[in-house]
Amino acid sequence: MLTRALAVSGLIVATFTASSAYAQTAEPCGREVEVEPGDTLSSIASRCAVSEGLILRANPRIDGSADLRVGQSVSLTGRMDTLKSMATSAGEGLSQAADNVGSQVKSSVEGFLSDNPQLQSNIRDLGTRLGLSEGQQPAEVSLDPASPSPGATVTVSATGLPKDQAVIIGGGSPRAAFAQLDEARTTPEGTLQAAIKLPADLPADDYQISVRSEDGSWKVEAPAFAVTR
Template identity: 35%
Template structure:
């Protein structure tokens, strides 16, 4: 898996958009609710966002939260160097994906247009044992706007070959909810059709792909329009 590999997380199907209930914190893991953010969890559990990030190295931001999954509130004893190095790789992948989305390009296009950045990330991957020269993952959607209930085609490249993925949806920078599962091709690609869910009051959604317990691919926002 490269430093720019697909960042993914597993979990169970969760309650609907309007079913959020206050989750107890205590000393144990806390359950992620619909529309949760790191800030909301930190507030209700009386911890800092930094502490949540340190205790959950697979989480780089609110968009990595999966409804129905749990977060540790404290750093686990024995969290080692491997976790920290993997975190560096995930941060690099996430940063490239965010920038690519802002300029309307795929992560691979962005790297191809910026060979210096591509070279630095590849060198970083080799130094920490994550680089294998694989294509940087990307996720696109078509169309990028439409009504609730319409069909969207998600296309991913550079993902693990012949692997099951979870397909999720949520508002930008909040917890996502799993919609369905899909399997990648033997070439490391994926084409899957999903329905735009009914989301009262929301005007923008993002779709995500997950696999394993690491990182994520996130689409550009889909605009809900009549």
């Protein structure tokens, strides 16, 4: 009787293990998925049977569909859930503490500089010598022509970017995955100008060109334009 019970127990365990293994291999996309042209968070979530929230939590550098890069591998493991939650809670606490301390420090510093105008002037002069500005202009990207045709060459101009930094020029449908069109580098003044040849088969009715950092930490987008065919 004991032998038979052990045999039945072993069968149950084996069946459960096999079922679990099947459930893992039956997942549509596995642990990660490659971004395809025109993809959005919604389309990936639907294709891979996961939530958009899981994609965002598992990929901290992705804030929206426009951060998706064609050919990029997107994690679907969700391992960052707990860590990100802890970091968010800790960040909120630190932010509140910093606000309280910062307001006191700011008041003291402003009062000190107000009482010492010569020191304030010296600090401004030092900033000028170091290449710092009192207030950097907002980043902007423009196209010439503003509404180019598929396959045409367009001049991408940008101002207010981080200085002397490698960047990626990308293009794609607004609020969807972008494809890399070229690589460039900003000038010591934080500007950029590059001639880009557009693909002959633009993927949608509306197209948008962006300039972004290589690590995806920032991006600036030109106004979207209607594709004429």
